[in-house]
Amino acid sequence: MIFNRKFAAALGAAAILLVLAGCVVLPGRFTSDLALRRDGTFTFHYKGEIVLAALAQGSKSAAVEQVPAEPFEQQPCTDPATDEAHDCTAEEIAQQRSKWNDAQRERKAAKAEENAQSRKMMQTMMGGIDPDDPKAAEAFAQRLARQQGYTSVVSKGQGKFEVDYTASGRLDHDFTFPTIERLPMVMPFVSLIRRADGSVRIDAPAFSTAAANPVMPGLGAMAGAMGNMKGTAKSDAKPGTQGPPVAEGTFTVRTDGQILANNTDEGPQAEAPSGLTRLEWKVDGRTASAPTTLIKLAK
Numbered sequence: 001m002i003f004n005r006k007f008a009a010a011l012g013a014a015a016i017l018l019v020l021a022g023c024v025v026l027p028g029r030f031t032s033d034l035a036l037r038r039d040g041t042f043t044f045h046y047k048g049e050i051v052l053a054a055l056a057q058g059s060k061s062a063a064v065e066q067v068p069a070e071p072f073e074q075q076p077c078t079d080p081a082t083d084e085a086h087d088c089t090a091e092e093i094a095q096q097r098s099k100w101n102d103a104q105r106e107r108k109a110a111k112a113e114e115n116a117q118s119r120k121m122m123q124t125m126m127g128g129i130d131p132d133d134p135k136a137a138e139a140f141a142q143r144l145a146r147q148q149g150y151t152s153v154v155s156k157g158q159g160k161f162e163v164d165y166t167a168s169g170r171l172d173h174d175f176t177f178p179t180i181e182r183l184p185m186v187m188p189f190v191s192l193i194r195r196a197d198g199s200v201r202i203d204a205p206a207f208s209t210a211a212a213n214p215v216m217p218g219l220g221a222m223a224g225a226m227g228n229m230k231g232t233a234k235s236d237a238k239p240g241t242q243g244p245p246v247a248e249g250t251f252t253v254r255t256d257g258q259i260l261a262n263n264t265d266e267g268p269q270a271e272a273p274s275g276l277t278r279l280e281w282k283v284d285g286r287t288a289s290a291p292t293t294l295i296k297l298a299k
Contacts, residue, residue, distance in 0.1 A: 076088075171297075204290050204291040264281055
C-alpha cells in the first residue's frame with residue numbers, strides 16, 4: 001500500500017505537470033483576425049478573453065485540499081495464542097486509538113507535503129505567480145500589460161482577462177501568439193511558420209475543443225488508476241468545480257497570397273473592396289479541428 005500511495009502521488013504530480021504544460025493559458029470569448037500580404041507583411045489582432053486556467057478552475061481548493069476526517073472505529077480483539085475473540089480491554093482500546101492517531105498524523109503530513117509540492121509546481125509553471133495569492137490576477141495582468149502589443153489588459157475575475165493585442169511587421173521569422181514573459185509552455189492561440197519555399201503555415205491549436213484538455217485522454221486512465229489505488233470514487237470530486245474554459249469566437253485570415261490548403265467550412269471567399277481572399281472559422285464547443293491553412297507568398 002505504501003508503494004501504491006507513493007506511485008499514485010508521483011502519477012498525480014506528473015499529471016499536474018502535463019496539464020499545466022498544455023493549458024496554462026487558454027482563449028475564452030474572442031475575435032481574432034490576420035491580414036497576410038504576398039510581400040510578407042502582416043497584421044495580427046486579438047481582442048477578447050485570455051483565461052489563466054489555474055485561477056479559473058479554483059486552484060486554491062485543490063492546493064489546500066485536506067485529508068477527509070475518519071472516525072475512530074474499534075477493531076475486534078483476539079487472543080494471539082488461540083485467535084479467539086474477546087471483549088476488548090481498556091488498554092487494548094487505548095492501543096488501537098494510539099495507532100489510529102499515528103496513522104491520521106501520517107496521512108495529514110503526507111497530504112500537506114503533497115499540497116506543498118503541487119503548489120510549488122504550479123508556481124514554477126506559472127513563472128513564479130502563486131495562484132493562491134489574492135494578488136495573482138493583478139500580477140498576471142501587469143505582466144501582460146508591459147509587453148509590447150497589448151493596448152489594454154483588464155482582469156474580469158475568475159482567471160479571465162479582457163485584452164486587446166495587435167502586432168504588425170514583416171514575416172521574415174516565425175510568429176506566435178501569445179508569448180508571455182516567464183511562461184515558456186503556453187499552447188499557441190495562433191502560430192505562423194514560414195517555410196523555405198515561401199509558403200506560410202498558419203495554425204490555431206488553441207481554437208478547438210482539444211485545447212482545453214490537450215492530454216486528458218491519457219490522463220483519464222491515469223486518474224482512474226490513481227482513484228483505484230487510493231480507494232476513492234469519482235463522486236469524491238468537489239461540487240462546483242469548474243471545467244476548463246472553451247474558446248468561443250471567430251478567427252479570420254485575409255490574404256492576397258495563394259491559398260494552398262485550408263480546413264474552413266465555406267472555403268476561400270473573395271472580398272471585392274480589398275482584393276483579398278478571406279478564410280473564416282467559427283470557433284465554439286463543437287470545434288473539434290483547430291483552424292489551419294497554408295498560404296504561398298511571393299519569395
